[in-house]
Amino acid sequence: IREFEAFKEAWKERYPKIVSSWEENLSTLLSFMDYPSEIRYAIYTTNWMERTNKEIRKRLKTMNSLTSIEAAEKIVYLTIVDMNDKWTERISTGFAKAKPSILQKFEEKYGK
Template identity: 55%
Template sequence: KVIYRSSTQEAALTQFQVFQEKWAKKYPREVASWEEDLPVLLTFLSYPSAIHSVIYTTNWIERTNKEIRKRLRPMNSLSSLKAAEKIVYLTIQGLQERWSTRKLKGFATAHTALQDKFKQKYGV
């Protein structure tokens, strides 16, 4: 949590070093995996701080999986793989319609910074 709650990449890297010193001996593969993917894992820190938690959280993914399971569980069996794919597709479409009208926390205040970032990256 301390790593993900850091306000900058430099602070996160410092916190990772503390984490690494504490846990590398007990969990060497896990720490090595984190170390290898750390630049990707900390990409969200290059965005405005108002939207950090929305970017790195997995709540949306977990919610989507829960909704899919909720739709599939009452069905004892499905006639084919196509039927299962259709249920998954329709469930996600329904979630998309519902979620597309929501405003995510922090995006209003981060709008200008995101526009600038987009212009820098794509020259538009």
Template identity: 40%
Template sequence: MAMDALAKVRDDKYPQISKSWRAHRENLNTLFSYPPDIRKAIYTTNAIESLNCVIRAAIKKRKVFPTDDSVRKVIYLAIKDASKKWSMPIQNWRLAMSRFIIEFGDRLSDHL
């Protein structure tokens, strides 16, 4: 199995990778079952990483929050400000969208 081969090579230095991959095998199988166009759109957009970075930066500026509601407001405003700057188009989006329509056309028709 490819995962075992990877573990043999990398486990000495990075044991957590194969542990994590084994624990989340079902999710990985789902990802790898998609055609390459869709997989590339999923793993290259880094939307979650970008969002987490914005949230971390907003929270790091303020050490103490008086209430839980104040945290929510800071996060909301940080995301609102950051979303104005997110203008970079996703590479090969048309190609990926064509694949999404082929694979999930019935679910996308209401959103197009």
């Protein structure tokens, strides 16, 4: 909170709408801090989304023309399914170490 106050003072004149929005939603913006430090980066990073977009662009670019919007949607869908299948078997760094904490949080929220 102290860091946000410093940020607010430094930037409120130049970006009043952004600072106001962040101030109103600060608890939501910082909710990732409730999770174990080992996995925080995986929650707040956009790397997985950027990778997905890059893969979709790569697959669509190789096709000079598509017959319809449905054809493009099918390529996007199949790309995401393929990536999901690959990522399902992957264990992200830190998640094995943080698993007990995540399970505890889940049980606290939803029960056993």
